[in-house]
Amino acid sequence: MKKNTIYLFTCLCLLAVAGCTKDEFLDKQPEADVSPDAFFKTENDLLLYTNSFYNTLPGAEAVYAENIDNIVTTSLSEQLTGRRVTPVTGGGWSWGNLRNINYFLENYARHVPYSTSRKYAAIARFFRAYFYYDKVKTFGDVPWYANVIKEDDQAALTKPRDPRTLVMDSVLADINYAIANLGNEQSVERITKWTALALKARLCLFEGTFRKYHTEFNLPDHQRFLTEGAQAAEELISSGPYGVYTSTPDKAYGELFSSLRAKPNEIILARRFSDALQIWHNVNYYTLTSSYGRPGLEKQLVESYLMKDGSRFTDIPGYQSMQFFEEVQNRDPRLSQTIRTPGYTRIGGAAPQLPQFGASTTGYQLIKFVGDVKYDVFNRSENDMPLFRMGEVYLNFAEAKAELGTLTQADLDKSLNKLRERVGMPHLVMATANASPDPFLAGQYLNVSATNKGVILEIRRERRIELVMESFRWDDLMRWKEGKLLTRQFRGMYFTGPGQFDLDRNGTPDVQIYTGTKPGGSSVQLLKLGSDVSLANGEAGGTVVVNPQIKKVFDENKDYLAPLPIQDLQLNPNLKQNPGWN
Template sequence: MKKIYILILLIGTSCMQSCLNNNFLEKYPLDQQTEETAFFSYENFQTYAWNFYSYLEVDAGPTSLESGPVSTSIFDCYSDNGFYGSPNEENPWVWQTVTVPSTTDEWDVPYTRIRAINIMLDHIDDSDLDEDEKKHWRSVGYFFKANEYYRLISFFGSAIWVENTLKDNDDDILYAKRMPRAELAQKVLDMLLYARDNIKAEGDGENTINRDVVLALISRFGLFEGTWEKYHSISEGTDYLQACFEASAELVMKHPTVHPNYDELFNSESLAGKDGILLYKNFLSDGKGHNMTRYVRTSSHYGEVCADAIAAYLCQDGKPIYTSNLFGGDKNTGDADVYTEFRNRDYRLYFNVCPPYKVNSPSATNVDFSLVTDTENPVDREYIDLMNNLCAGTSSTKTLPMLQWAGQILREIPHFRENAYGMGQGFMTSYGGYYVWKYYNTTTPVNSAGSLNSTDFPLFRMGEVMVNYAEAAFELGKFSQQIADATINVLRDRAHVAHMNVAQIDANFDPKRDQTVDPVLWEIRRERRVELMFEGFRNDDLRRWKKGEYMNKQQLGVYLNKADLEDERHRGDEADVADFKLQLDRAGNSGRIVFFADPVVVGKGWLDHYYLHPLPSNELLLNKNLEQNPGYPTTNADK
């Protein structure tokens, strides 16, 4: 309150002085800030720039948690990690149903934000700031502007560069061509390097943009652009990869450890002070929070994970399921009942996907734990005990059995949406049998609609920086056991997985590896996949690696025997596998659940022009100098 009061006095004084020194016809409103009155003091800039933090969305996609429905992007639905489990909602990029939008937030929103950022940047030189303060606020503006152009480059390949605040008569910019990708990407990197060297090292206090956060964005953007240019044959991407390498190395040196509990990164009321958290989104309750926790604990959660993603998690001996002696399933196919499949695995699997369990409960709506009892099969409580141990002494609430939105006890997992099997209430269900619960917790209210969930979300964290560092090092020919120990093995210690021994990774380490990818790089990419799963990175990763074809497969659910599920359905009656309602991926009485058809079998699949998104048709009509990205029609009527 004191800061706000001082700011009002400063604005009033500045406005009065301006009125005394100018003709009365040029007076500005005394009861509100304008461009001419808002940028004099350090605190003026600080107040104006607070709004920029809202531009850092939780989701990597265009829909943020706080502004509307939970995006498919954060759950990796349009990737090889999973799918959106709702009928007729196949991945449009694989099923070739992508259309040219008339408008899209992916294009429009960044320019609205860039205008606001440019307003601040244009007023720095005329302010009362000293030179160091001017450099600091220019750095803050450059950070946010670079982030907006980074996303435009990611989605569209290039964009129109806007240096200053646009005026109505700036037709040469309003109707300009897009700046070539190489030139625009260099501008983004230049802005970030300037910010790195000129921003106040500690920013403007706790949880603000500082040198570490700038380095984290250099790490993210440098890896993205460097690998994109390399694998899309634009250039070797060396400058960007080197920028990523250097920024990541500095951060790893300064922040060599990570918070010991993976789940607490995504389900804590406060991320303040947690090791490895560089910047986070601080949500409040009472309508100023988000909907994620409620989403995950209701029937609205359609973000599904597939068997291929489950298989990516190593066993605790550091080996893939296809070669590990700790995996009790089929070493050739990876098939195993869900209890066997989850046994002896990377702890991140347990925090991201709900392990299997079953309890007896008098009714599906029972809320009295004293009435819940174990089944006659000891394996049904194996993961109940495991999760109790993993959460003991922490703030994690991922204990089993799960609680749905009204606090009612969910009797079992897998819990299929197909309700023909007597599984009880229709909450927290899955078509494939795996339930994504990365953002599940019982610490925030979810029993009514609205943005009430107040758990914080990490925006930049060392887990990402470490896998960025490892990947950039490999691409530059610099990866070593020392770098593996400082990055991947730090993350594996938290995940209870044996260390990566680089010398032991050969062509036979993972027989299911993409044979066009080096065995060591494959393992680095695996670590990235599991560390960042369900945080919205996977689609971008596949596009920058030029591996969209990884999505050209039928995504499968849990492996089961029909008779086992029929026993559940009949609750002790004689099972009849002919009554089985779910579809399996093979003939016979055992197999993996399928939901969507195989896109390749029906002649669909990823197309190369999908690596970039189409420009909206309205923009093409307004600006004749804009050209549509290759492979797309100007409008859908042009097909």
């Protein structure tokens, strides 16, 4: 059966090569009856094997189901409540995928000429860089393995963690090899040179800013990583076949994510979905029902969107107590393409749809990624999910240059400002931003104090808005050393107290907040104060507060790194636990 997407390949091809499960890959050799000489004989064998690597990329839910402080749900993750504990096993400390990659790199060149096989080695090294980037983000120092571990190799099995510096230098070597040896064709399904450049820009920005802001780890060379990241992003911007998807300012941003097929002029790599091939995800259902925590945009993020003329919403007197209709007028068009605002009409629908508190904790109901109404049933959405896109590359480039102190207005105009142009927003002017840093943002990001403070804050604003619901926020807060932001009280719409509220100002009430007995015969959304909804000042009104009874905790001394599992520490006495997790 021939299919048009590599994501349909499962571990079956891996089993054919190695004769073992993914878990067994860590500590077993391939079965004798499927030897390397018997398998790695043709280019098609190399293609089949490397296709198995794509299964390690994030699934749809790992993209859209963000629930850090951009998106608020009825429950809070252990990362936000301080209830993370040292796991007995697992916790991300798994190495089966690495063994799969290293096994290929040890055997791919047995029969196929290097001139043909090197692009497959480049794919494998892309995925090894991706694997280790994820491990370093999570744990810091980790053991570097460039070869398959033999089951009797006690030195390798019990080696200590290698320094982060060694591991990330090895990651750079891998991704540079991938860039040099991959083809420059354009494909949203396969790893290419452009995907490798995008990954390099991403991982170098993470590592460079992590080293810059986390001085407690005494990590060198943050400028080298920022420089290499900026150079990778600039090469992709200057030489790659990608840009910004455009149509009209009031639709383009939303269309990019609701489109069934990934827009190939902006999306560099996507995970494919298809009704015909019976591969679906759940984004429509996720945003429309109460079953998945009623995700809603958080108030502080809504407040971060600029006015349509480029001025700051938070400079308006009384912005904190604006009701829904007023606060969403004349804003950055991405706001109305991310949440329901007055006049919103579903794709495939007829009548305008208002926010529903039954599906959104904050009242700011998500529409990003939401497709046609016909996909509203459980697990039937089929729009592609972006994994790498130029929007991120533009932001990575601008941020790396700003952190280096080398950013120019021309740099902004060929990167970040293209995202503003898409939605008809004025350009970010570097001199203006630096002359008057936004106090609203400065009050959040306390670690920004460089000469470029104003423009760095604006880049962070742009990044949060442009990439919301694409699951970058946790990594961003970790690398910026801003974990304390996760302890804020999460908020939603503002209401004056019990009463009826007309969300779209059409003369008909849409929401009624009540106390005591539930009103009868009402067609509006009924919310009982203190039960269905909580307000900051109770009957005196205020913003909706979400999970006010749950204390949020972030320990600056330990929570930037995850704990190693107990069982692995026992099996390998040379492994040491991360600080604070003993």
